[in-house]
Amino acid sequence: MAVKFNLRLCLQLMDQGISLNTISKQYHISKHTSSKVKRRKEELEFDTAKLECYSDTELGKLFFPNLYESEDIYAPIDYEYIHNELSKPGVTLKLLWNEYCIKINDGKYPVSYSKFCRGYTEHVQNHNYTNHIQHKPGIRTEVDWSGPTMHYTVPSTGEVVKVYLFVATLPFSQYSYVEATKDMKMDTWINCNRHMFEYFGGSTVRVVCDNLKTGVVMHPKNGEIILTDTYSDFGNHYMTAIMPAQVRKPKQKASVEGTVGKIATVIIASLRNREFNSFEELYKAVRERLEVFNSTPFQKRDGSRKEVFEEVEKKTLRPLPEFPFEVCHWFYSRKVQLNCHIAYKKNWYSVPYEYVGKMVDIKVTETTLTTYYQNKRINVHKVFPDYVKNRYSTYDHDMPESVKVTEWDDERIKKWASKIGPYTRKVIDNIFLTSIVKEQGYNPALSVLHLSDKYSKERLEISCQIALSKYPSPRYKHLNAILANNQDRQNLQENMKKEEKATGHLRGPEFYGGRSK
DSSP states (O other): OOOOSOHHHHHHHHHTTOOHHHHHHHTTOOHHHHHHHHHHHHHHTOOGGGGGGSOHHHHHHHHOHHHHHGGGGBOOOOHHHHHHHHTSTTOOHHHHHHHHHHHOOSSOBOOOHHHHHHHHHHHHHHHTOHHHHHOOTTSEEEEEEOSSOEEEEOTTTOOEEEEEEEEEEOTTTOOEEEEEESOOOHHHHHHHHHHHHHHHTSBOSEEEOOOOTTTEEEOOSSSOOEEOHHHHHHHHHTTOEEOOOOTTOGGGGHHHHHHHHHHIIIIIITTTTOOOSSHHHHHHHHHHHHHHHHHSBOSSSSSBHHHHIIIIIGGGSBOOOSSOOOOOEEEEEEEOOTTSEEEETTEEEEOOGGGTTOEEEEEEOSSEEEEEETTEEEEEEEOOOTTOOSOEEOOGGGSOHHHHSHHHHHHHHHHHHHHHOHHHHHHHHHHHHTOSSGGGGHHHHHHHHTHHHHSOHHHHHHHHHHHHTTOSSOOHHHHHHHHHTTHHHHHHHHHHHHHHHHOOOOOOGGGGTOOOO
16 A cells, blocks of 8 residues: 555544644654645545545545656556466566566566565465465475374284374475385485375375474484485485474474374374274275275365365476385395305306306395395396395306306215215215205215315215214204314324224134144
C-alpha cells in the first residue's frame, strides 16, 4: 500500500472529535498529513459510516490519488507464475526478477528487486504456499532408521527375532520408502539406500542422513565431514551429495522424522496383532502397508504422496546409472595355490595357471568375486552363496593341460607318496578319502609331500608313522609340528635302544659240549 500510516484509524479518530494534535502525537502521524486527510474528507463529504465498504487500497486511492498514479508506471508481476517456476531445480527469485526485467517492452518500468521479493512474500502468505517454498522436487532425500522396531517368531524354536525399519522421504511430495531389515550394519544401510533409489526410479541431488556410525566417520563442528569409504563410493556412483545433518539438529531432516512417527501408526501399530513366522512374511506386509501409506490422501493438501510424486517430482529425479551400486569387500595378498585356485569362504575359484604361487587381491560383492594382480583384473567368478561349502568354480582356460585331466593329478600324487613310503601313502590316501571333492585334496596332499623337500623322505615317512598313531587323518600342520620338534628322531632313537635290548648273544648247546636235540 502506498499510504504508510493507518488511514482508516485516522478517519475513525477524527469522526470521534479527537484533535489533530492528539492524533499526530499519539499515532506518529505528521500534522501536515492529518490536516490533509481532514481537508480531503471534507472535499469528498466522506461518510465514515461507510468506511467498512472500502479496502485499504481503495481508501488510499480515494484520499491520495497522486501517490497511486506512480504505481501504474511499473510492469505488473504474475506471482502465480513466479511461484510455479520456483519449484523447479536451480530457479531463484533473483533469476526470475532478471527475466521479468528483460521481458518488459511496453514502456513501463520494472519494480526493484526488494519490492519484487516483498510482493512474492505477500502472495505466498495469502495462498498458504509455505511448503513449496521450503522444498523443491528432486533436490533431497532424507533417510534414517526408525526408533520403533518389529519382530517375527521362528516356529521351530519360538525365538523372537527383532526387525529394524529403514525409512526415506522426499520432502517435496512426502513420498516415502520403508524397508524391513535384519540388522543395522553398514552393508544393510548401503543396500537400503540403493533399494530406495530403485523404488523412487531415480536419485536426488542430496541425501540427508543422521550421523550414524555406518555412514559417517567424523562430523566436526568446524571442518570437513568425513564419510565411510563405502558410503562415499555410493554417493559418487549415484552422483548425489551425502550431507549428514548437524549433531542434535533433527529439524534439518524434519520430513523423515515426521515419517518415522507416521509409520509407527500406519505400519507398526496396524500390524501389531498379526503374527509373523518368517522375515520374508513380515517384509512383504511392510511393503503392502507402505503402498497404503503413500496412496492415502493428504489431510491439508490436495492429492496423496503418490499422486504428487508421479505428477510433479518423479520427472525431476536424476536417472539411475546403468549398473546398480554393489557393496564390496577387499581381501589382499591371497596366494594362488598349486591347483590354480584361491580359497574364499571354504570354496575355490580358479585363476590363470601363470599366476600359481603369486599373491593376488580379490574383491567380493553380493554376486561376483573378482581377482586382481598388481591392480590388474585377471578373472571374474559368480560367487557361491554362504551356505555352499567345498565347491569349485573353474574355467578350463585357467588350467594347464597337465591339470585339466584330474585323474592324472590324483594318481601322480599317490605314486609320489608310495615312493616315499607306505605310511606316507596311507596319509595321502586318508586325505583324499576325507575330501568331499577330489580336487579339494590336491593342496593339502601336496603340502604334505613337499615336507620331504625341506627335511627328507626318511624323516617324513617316520613322522607319518607317528602321526597315524595319534590322528585318523593327519595333515600338514600335524606332520610339520612333529618334524620341527624332532619327534621323529627321538622316536627313531627310542626304537634303536629297544632293538638293542631285545637283541642278546645266545649260546647254543654246542658251546657247552652238548648236542642239540
